[in-house]
Structures are given as structure tokens and as C-alpha cells.
Amino acid sequence: MRDDLQDVVDEVARLLGAPATLEDVDFTLLAFAAHPLDDGETAMDAVRTRSILGRGSAPATRRWFEDLGIARAERPVRTPADPAAGILTRLLLPVRSGGRTLGYLWLLDGGRTDPDDDADPALAAAVALAARAGRLLAGRDDDGEVGDALAAALTGTTAARERAQRTLTARLGEDTPLALVALRPPPGGLPGGWRLPPAAAVVAGGDPAVAVLVRLARAGDLRPAATTASAALARLPGASAGVSEPATGPADLVARWAQAHTAARVAAVAPGLAPVARWCELGGWRVAAALPAPDPAVAPLLADPVMAATAEAYLDAAGSVVRTSAVLSVHRQTLYYRLGRITALTGLDLADGDTRLLVHASLRRARLP
Template sequence: MKGDYQELVDEISALLAAPATLENRDFGLIAFGAHDSEDDSAMDPVRTRSILTRKSTPAIRAWFEGFGIARATGPVRIPAAPDAGVFRDRVCLPVRHRGIVLGYVWLLDTTPGPTDAQLTAAMEVAERIGTLLADEERAGTDLSREFRAVLTAERGWQYDMAVAALRTALGGGERGADGPHAMVCVTPWPTGDAPPVRSLPGAAALCTLPGESAEAPPAAPAPSSGPPSRAGGRSGDQPPDTRGTRPPTGTHALAVLVRLRALDTPSPALSAAERLLTSADGGATAGMASPRHGLTELTAAWREAASAARAARAAPRLGPIAQWAGIGPYRTLTALPRDLPPDPAVMPLLDPSHADLVRTAELYLDCGGQASRTAAALGIHRQTLYYRLSRVEQLTGLDLAEGEDRLLLHMALKTTRL
């Protein structure tokens, strides 16, 4: 867990002067070396698919396992098989730890190919990879419990003990508990179990929490939505509609702690969120907290990640992966009590019969009160816009020429989305 798989793969690539690919024992991609050859034949469909989809087909897996790679203790040369899509000879370096295969390093074979001395040096690096995979797998079986305890414990000795246990499991230093991390929330997650940590490169810990931990219950019924609209590229949200914004009973949210190389390099966390969304139910969203060093603010990071995921569900233009730093007013709105009812002045407007008025009012406020821009985005005449806005004022008793009244209405409509 304290190493960097990409660095080790790059080391093997340099030793053997060929791009290497690291997969786990289930043929899931972990890391791959840069491919800078101008020879298109240096790639084949199997390697391309592995890199693009991060996995191999069952048929390809069975083909390679037929050469005894799961039992091998040294390099295995595998001949090309064009009928199977394997156009190039390969060298497989089994990654083992204490006699157990945990993964494979793959290289496209060349002529004359790597020497025995080069392969021996590469196998030594593969052993280091095996140690890291074993440490990560061992920690992954325990960290779900400790990680969940940190995110759910009240402040006090129980929280301090959970953080201490998580710190011990992760190890210290910049590549462990003291290094840069980012929290990710994916909701709704389809099961109560977190995926194995080894299946998600860069993940330090994963756990599931009740879906309500990341989703606020709807404050009140709201109008049904019409077609999406945009105003100058800013607003592509549906009118506020609380239907479906809360996960069904029994669903969960997935929390992921992702290691980063630096606080200003969030790409590993974003990649993890994108990959997890492919395994989640349709309509799931993800949120990422601001990166932090160490474990002292994990609960705050979880609130940020969960709030960003909620914001992505409420405002589709922010998703499907939203970063806390980019959700604007939802940073404040998601901190409000979850059972907070709509402001009494806005309640009459939220009747389903006024869906067009809600849509018009929100888009008008999103556009900074610019009538011509709003009318163009809605595809209506400006006089029609003025009529609708007057109806909004009649229903709410608010004066849209007053800044505070406009702020109240704007925040109330955004809150209704949550």
C-alpha cells in the first residue's frame, strides 16, 4: 500500500525496453507503461482492450491461463495466436507473494527479446509489486470496518480510536496515512458491500454507509419537470423535482478514500469515481471533497463528498461527478437541516400546476435577472416572460426588483432540488 504501482511498472518497462502492463489475478488493469512506438503492429486488440476497458474477456483469460501462468514462478513466454486476437508474442511475469499469485506483468515480446539477466531484474521488481498487492489486499479486508467507524463515530474517544486504527492499517508517511488523500462518495450504491480495495487502483479504503448518509429526504412535493433548458451554457437543470432524489429504502452510499500524489492532482480520485459509476445503478452520481493531508478531517471530507454527490443529483449540469469546490451555492444549501420545509412565501409556487412558473423563475434568477437572455433560453416572447414573473410575484408576495426577495426565491428553489 506504500508504493506506487505505476512507478514500478515504469521501472520494468525501462529494464526490458518494452511497455509493460500490470493486471491483478482477475485480469483487471492496475497500471500500464507508456507506448510511444510509431509501429501500429506493436499493439494488438488484447492489449488495446485491456487498456481501454481495464479488463480482459473470459476467453482471453482462459487462453493465457492455459499456459500455466497461475502456477509459474518465473517468466512465461506465450506465442501469438491471431485467431484469438493475440497478434504478438508475449512475456508474462507472474506477480507472487509467499507462493500465491496476485497478478501479472505483461510485455510484448521482441526479437531478440530481453536477456535472462534483464528478466531476473524484472522479476525482482515483480516481487516488490507482489508485496504491495499483498499488503493492500490484507489491509482491504480490515479497513472497511475501521473506515466506517471513523465516518460514523461521534467526536470523542471512540472517534480517536477509530482514526488511530485506520492510521495503523494505512501506515505513516506521505504514501500512507499522512499523505494527500481525497474522499469520494458514490450514491446510490447497489449493494451493502464495498468492492475489494485491490479492484480500484489508488484506493486506500472503501466502505458503504446507509443511503440517507448522502441524500437528504425531500423537503416537500415540488412540480414535475419539463424539458431541460440552457441559458448561455450555465443552466441545464430540470425544474426542481424531488421525486427520485432520495435513494430507495435499503440502498447505500459508497465512501472511498483515494491516495493522491499531490493535493493539486485530483485525477486519481476522479478516475476512481468514474470507474465506480460504471458499476453503480443508473442515475447514480459521485462527489469529491477537497483534497487533504492526513486523516484528521475525514468526517468533514465525507460531508463535502456526500454534499457534492447530492448536488450532482439535484443539478445535472454539475454531474455525474461533482467536486465540492465547484458546486457553488449548494455548499451552503446542503448544510441546511434535511427536514427544513420550504419558505412559506414560496410554498404556493411549488404546486405542480405552476411548473412553468418555477422553471421560468429559476432560469431568470440563474441568468442574473437578464430578461432578454432568459426569454431566449426559454424560447418565449419577452412579454410572456414578464407575465410569468408577475404571476410569480402574485403567488409568493415577493418583489423580484428587490435583491433580498430574489435571493430568498433563488435559494428556496435550489433547496427544493435537494
């Protein structure tokens, strides 16, 4: 559906010659399209910039537009500019289906289009496309069934998983390229009023998370999954996300969920992979995540945060004293002293390859939630 919505937005931008943005009724960004102006630049204002970068609009922005009555609009509307707030005038095409407003299609057209000109063929075509977007968004209600089946497929009994497998296959097809996204909530848990993304389920357990099933446009192209993860994180400050390897059909979701959930755990502690980590990019973190706990041999090291950080930096740098000293901002003599202390504390020789692997994996495992 995401690709279909993008097609709608692209075509509306082409028809009306203006940048277009599609948001749902919660002002969550669903799709956008730029359109070059005659001077080669693209119309932007503060609202559009924040919407694109943050995958949605701020509450104050939402209130400002809703106070204009847009939720009740049934035909194109011209919204005014507010220069003090950095807001340009917009053409709004309400996105409706079944008598309900489901979203808003905005165009930064500079005031060129008359919303009351029913004889304008470009506007009429754009209104028809907005109606198509409404039908697509109405179809998101069907994603609730997919979410329920996903929850059963990941956490249900054997019989429940088999039923869920049949439901998902019937809904999605056995050859549809898919990926799973794991959203790991911030320490305080999911905030009140937070809405699940389409085709999502809360997976309870020792480390609760939200699973989102994402249909891919092409096998192996994980960009839709990464976009879904980024959009969800914009509404979950402090959360992290992980993306599984792509799958063909819903036959192997449990394994894909393990991948996505592991990637989300890694993203929570590895800044270089945050905020959205992909399983295919985890490298040695996979080994660390597979350990049930750090090896007892490194317990004395874990009791000394400075020594633990030194050892991990040294191993991250493949044993390079020069690189480790630079990362830690310490003199080489200080580093040599610390390495000696590490050996004295643990009895482990970091010059040994097997020992390096054990210590490195254990230190990383200790940081994982």
C-alpha cells in the same frame, strides 16, 4: 501504493519498450504506461482502449483471457492475437505473492519478447518488478483494517472514534495528505458481488454511501482521489461520486466526509459537475445542500415543473433574459410571461437579490437527493 504501482508499470514499459497495463484479478485497471514506438505511434488494441477508458475490462474479455489459463500462470506467458476481436498478442507477467495470483501485467510488445528466454536481462528485471507489484497488492489486505477504522471514525461512538483515530494515525501518519471520496450508489443500491475499493467502508444512514480514504501523493493534489472515484464508478453504473478537500492526517475525517458526501449528492443531479464532483467546485450548491428543506415560499413553484425549471434557468443565467431564452429554447415573450406567472404563483419578486438567493437555493435543494 497507487504511486508505487505506477512506478512499477512505468519501469516495466521502459525495460521492455512496450505499452504496459496492470490489472488486478478482477481485471480492474490499476495503472498503465504508454511507450512510443519507432514510428512515433503507440500500440493500442480494442482491449487496451476499453481497459483504459473504462478503468477495467469487459466480462467477455476477462473470460477470453482466463480460458487461456492465465490465473494459473507462474512465469511469463505469451497470449495469442485474435484479429477478429481486435486483440493483439501480449506478453503477460503474472503478478503473484504468497503463492497467489493477484493481478496481471500486460505488455503490447508485438511479439518481440520470448517469455521462455530466462537469459534476457530486461525480461528478468521486468519479472522482478512484477513480483514487487505482487507484494504491493498483497499489502492491500491491510486496507481492510483501514476501512474498519474509517467506518468507526465516521459513524462510531465517541470512544470508538477516538480509537479509530489512533489506529488511522498509526497506520497513515499524522501528516499524510489525505482526501475522502464518497460513492453514492445507483437507485437500486450496490449490486450483488460488488467489491469495496481498498481502504473503504459502507456508511449507513438516511442516504447510504461508500467512503474511500485516499492517500494523496502531494498536499493539495486531488488527482489520486478523482482517479479512485472514476475507477469505482466504472463498476457502478448510475452512481455518482464526490471528493472532499484535502486534509493533513486523519484528524478531521467527519468534516471531510460531509464535504465528499455533499459533492456526491450534487453530482447526482448537476450534469455539469457529474459524475465526480469536488467540494471545492460546488459553488452555490453548497448553500443549497446546507438547507434542511426548500423554503415553504417556493412550494407553489415546485408544484409546477415548467415554472420551477424556468425560474432555475433564469437564476442560473443571473437574470439574463437572452441567455435564459436560449437555454430553454423559448421566445423572449414566452419567458416574460412565465416570469410573470412565477411572481403571481409565489408573490416573490425575482428582481430582489435576497429573494433570488432564497428561490435559487430552494430550487436546487429540491432537486438534491
